[in-house]
Amino acid sequence: MTLSMPFKAVQGFNAIALHIPIFKENEFYGTIAGLIDLNMLSHTLTNAISPLKFIVSEDNIIFATNISDSLFLSNIDDIVKHMTSDNTISRTYPFTYHSHHFVIHTFGSLSDVADSINNAFRNTVLTYGLFLILFLIFCGILLFGLFETEKETTTELEIALKKEVEALKVYKETQEKLNILNNFIYNTSITMQAEEVVQKFLETIFTLIPKIEKGVLWLAIGNSIMPVASIGYDKEILKNLILDKTYESKLWTKPIIIEKIGISGFPENFRNYARQLGLEEIKETLIIPIIVSDEYAGHLSLDIFKDDVHFGKEDIDLANTVSKIISFYLSIQGALNALKREVDLNALLASKLETIIDFISKASFKETNEEFFSKLLDLTLSLIEEGEMGSVLLRFGNKLKYVASSGYDITLLNKLRIDLEREQQLVEKGKAKIIKSIGIVGLEESEKDLALKIGIDKVRFTITASFFVDEEYYGGVFIDSTKEENPFTSDSIEVMKAVSNLGSLFLRTKKLFEGLENELKIDRIIRGISEHLDFENESSNYMKEAFRLIKVVFDYIEYLKLSVRIEERYIHALLFDDNVRLIRNDTSEFIFDEEKNFETLEKINYEIEKDFIEIGVSKGSETDVDTLNQLELAILPSIKSFFIYKDRSKLFADIMIAFARAIDSKDPYTRLHSENVTKYAYFFGIHLGLDNKALKTLVFAAVLHDVGKIGVSDIILLKNGNLTQEEFSEVKIHPEKGFEIVSAIEGLKEVARVLRHHHERWDGIGYPDGLKEEQIPYLSRILTIVDSFDAMTTDRPYRKAKSIEEAMNEIERNAGLQFDPQLAKKFIELKDKIMDALDFSIEKILTAILRI
Structure with a gap:
């Protein structure tokens, strides 16, 4: 990839060109710019x-x-x-x-x-x-x-x-992956020997997933599954392994990663061969089944021999995507073989059908629809000599459009509004059909004058070759005659069947590659969201970046709206341009004010259980609804996972607050102590410039710093007077008790360490471990100051609260004794502002640091 020097584009804006070279068989083939x-x-x-x-x-x-x-x-x-x-x-x-x-x-x-x-x-x-x-x-x-x-x-x-x-x-x-797939698809002729194709296919997978060390492509031949291509294994030994198709079809129903597959799955008489191949040394195997016409037709087995290398979801998705190519190739071979059998059975049709086979072998699937179907129409008219005019009608989404014509003005043809449902009923499910007086049947009155101008009213007989992709009607070739008697014969029907197969083949191939390309694009978005977006991000920023990743790939998307259900609550989001709207409420349906600006857009919806997602695109754009539904299906779980994480974070924060308040409620004099310490810690942490990770740890430690007092007797905590030595010894165990409680919670180990040492002193005579100076964790030293400050400025049974100035003077006197001198100095800088900390609510503090 290269970037050019800046220049003035012909469109008038200043630009840099991005160039990505494409190579064909190791030779420069062109560039994407x-x-x-x-x-x-x-x-x-x-x-x-x-x-x-x-x-x-x-x-x-x-x-x-x-x-x-x-x-x-x-x-x-x-x-x-x-x-x-x-x-x-x-x-x-x-x-x-x-x-x-x-x-x-x-x-x-x-x-x-x-x-x-x-x-x-x-x-x-x-x-x-x-x-x-x-x-x-x-x-x-x-x-x-x-x-x-x-x-x-x-x-x-x-x-x-x-x-x-x-x-x-x-x-x-x-793009590099697409180039590799492009190279395989467009440089693999359907007339190529099967052995060459399957070996080339296996090599393509190895290029796309470099971590694979050895692999085998197994295909069904009769009732057996045999190795037809391999890399890394001894082919002479491998060909002795012949597996049972029925047994294998039950094993491999979906992509799967198997650790140490070994040789136990082979019949006893094959295990020696498997041992010679070294299959006992395999660490991981990725199995991808190959399905043709909904039936198991073989599988890929891709092997890794290293302990520290593993297959991931991306590898499964990529291998599964590419396996569709070989599945498609096998189905094409089946159709081509059927066509060749027709040649052998019908000598009269032989020359015409051989002409079609020759056309297939020379066809380039790189051509546009217009280029390919113009050639196909010319070929059809040359073979159906009774035909006088012709046209090709193709489906785009839910609309039909003429892409080629002979004897008609195609511009006028495309002014006709052709109803998709009517066309489907007209051709039914037949590949080839003769229709009498197709003319202006079904046209609206306002279009009949246009039809007369085009001349289709003169048509008496039409022979059609319909195209089907995944059993859906995708258009067809129409050959017309103005003769009063039907000029088309049974041979014409057979030729049109072959044309139907050929047109369907081209459209299926195009759809396959577009599907593969879109799968890679969607994979890129999901990978971008999972790898580059952090769940710690603030919700609006996370959603904004996710939408940006989507827009980079599908720039015609104007907005995205979603609603996800988390227990009995709903989160609604609307994303457009650089804007994010987020609403949390108890209803499944929500309309944003901005939606009125999108009324003219085409909307593609997807709903699963109680979750809903909608994408808006400009009307008239060539939008693949299936692709956008795949996109919606792929991104919805990622986004929902993010909101579940935020919801659990808030639940965790609520539990922490409730726990701290329960401890504080034991003593009416310290009823708000944990909350105040948390507010001072947050305020001081911001003043010190702590990053969000450190600030979060400090705040959590502040909330929970006295949780160990749950093990201290209420009689001692509520005593109105000085504690005895024995009583004070019991109080001194609360940091250790707190450490035991909090360290048992996954993800709070560092928080537990901070609160354990919040009663240590700079001079080393604190508790519980007698740490001194920088042996004491930095965040614990901060917590010591704010904990002491709140204790000094709060009424206790045995004394009145100190003023702010008195408390600050006390901290200054004990700097270098009880407190870290530098941190004490920094805290005293807040003398005139420190009470602003109490304006925060603990809920808002936790919301801020958890970025809920």
Whole structure:
């Protein structure tokens, strides 16, 4: 994959070309090219970063900026000189990604800084008469803040760029797989020897799934299952293994991974051969059954011999998808053999049917419908000499369209509204049929004048060759005659049957490849959601990114709506553009206000049990409803799993809150202690800049820090006065008790460790383990301060609460003794703000850190 230098596209926008080479038999065959709209890229990056000005360049050419569209494709040097005047602070940040060398330039205006300084000077120095040194300190802080912001901006910009390049990388991987399949399908002739085809097929699977070490393709021959192609095994030994079809068909009904398959499944007289092949050494085997006309026709066995290599779901899906190709090839061979038998049985038809067989062998499934069926119509008219005019009608979704004609104006034909149901009834289920006076039967009165203009009113007899794909009507060839007597013969019927088979074959092949392509595209979306989207994401961001992945592959999708049921509650979501609407309620049906904007769109729905999903696409777009239903079926479980996770997270948070309140309720004086400590811990953690993982651990530890008191006597906890040494010893065991309780909960091991040490002291004389200084976990040191602060500022039976100032002074006096001195200093910085922490609700805190 390569990216071009930036250039001006013929459509008028600035662009970079993406080129993906395609190789055929190790020779360059062509390239897939796409354009990246740089204006759109700049808009994306601008939304991803703060309002600083930026320029992104490659090889000195600007391809993204939020300064002015006129700068696109300009040389960076002149612009940077202009931007880095005496009135500007700038930074340059180069980085390399996938062999592309990018440079990010960010700029901040000194005039903006000067305005801030001027305002600060007036407010601080003139109004309050503070010393000039404070003003200078403020300037330094302001400039430092600007540089820090700039640094964060540059990092975010790099992340956004890398994200776009990563998306291209995933696209490349999918496209490479499609190229491999494309190469196999379009370069495998249906007249090719079966032995060559099946070996080529097996080699294709090995290319797509490189972890496979050895493999065998087993196919039904009579009542036996025999190895017809293999890689890695001794073919002379392998051909001795002949299996029973009835027995094997019962074993392999669906794709399955088997560990250490061994040789026990072989009959006794075959086990020595299996042993010679080394089958006892196999670590994992992937079995993929091959089904032809709903009947077991063989299977693939793909083997791994390494202990540390394993098959995954993606391998199963890919192998299963590719196996459909060989299933289809076998069905084609069956149809072709039947056609050849007709040649042998009917000498009069031999030359015409051989002409059709020759046409099949030369047909290219790369051709468009229009190209292929124009040739097929010409062939049919040359074989049905009684025919005078002809046309080919094809099905697209639930509509019919003429794609070829002879003797008619195809533009006028396509102005006729052809009813699909009427056509199906007209041709019934027959492959070939003679219809008398098809003319203008069934047309609406308003269209009859058009039919007269076309000339179809003169048609007296029509012979049809209908196309069927998976037993569904897909159109047909219509050969017309204006003769008063039926000119078509039984031989004409036989020829049209062959034409029916040929047209159906082409459409089935096209549908097969499109299905494979769509399966890979859908797999790419699901893989992108599972690998790149974290359940820890906030719900709206998760859904927005999921919709973005869908839009990258299916750009004609305008919106996505879904409702999923979790127990007795429902979550409704509407996704469109960059917007996400989420509603939780108790009803299964919900209408968003924005839905009125989508009334003109075509809607494709899918429902399973109580879950519902709807995709909206523009009317008139060539939409494959089956593909979109597959997409809906694939993404619904992933999205529902995400919401179940969030629901369980909220349930877990509710249980934690209830547990903490139950403990606090034992003592009316500490009724809100755990909640207050949690609020102070969250507030202080944000002030310290903790990341979300650390903040979550701290908050959970704060909620549960006194859970060990469940094992302490109420008499001691409620005592109005000083505790005896014995009583105090019992209280001191609560951190250990809490550790025992919480560490037993999966996923809370680190939380348990933090709360165990919240009564340790910096000087080492705390409990339960007498840790000191940095031996004490960092989060435990934070918890120690906020726990002590709430205890000091709360009334107790034996004393009144201290004021905020008194508590802060106490923390300052004990810095370096009880408390981490640096953390104590940081906490004291919050002296004037710390009570704002109590404005948070514990429910909102847990919702925020769990990103529910």
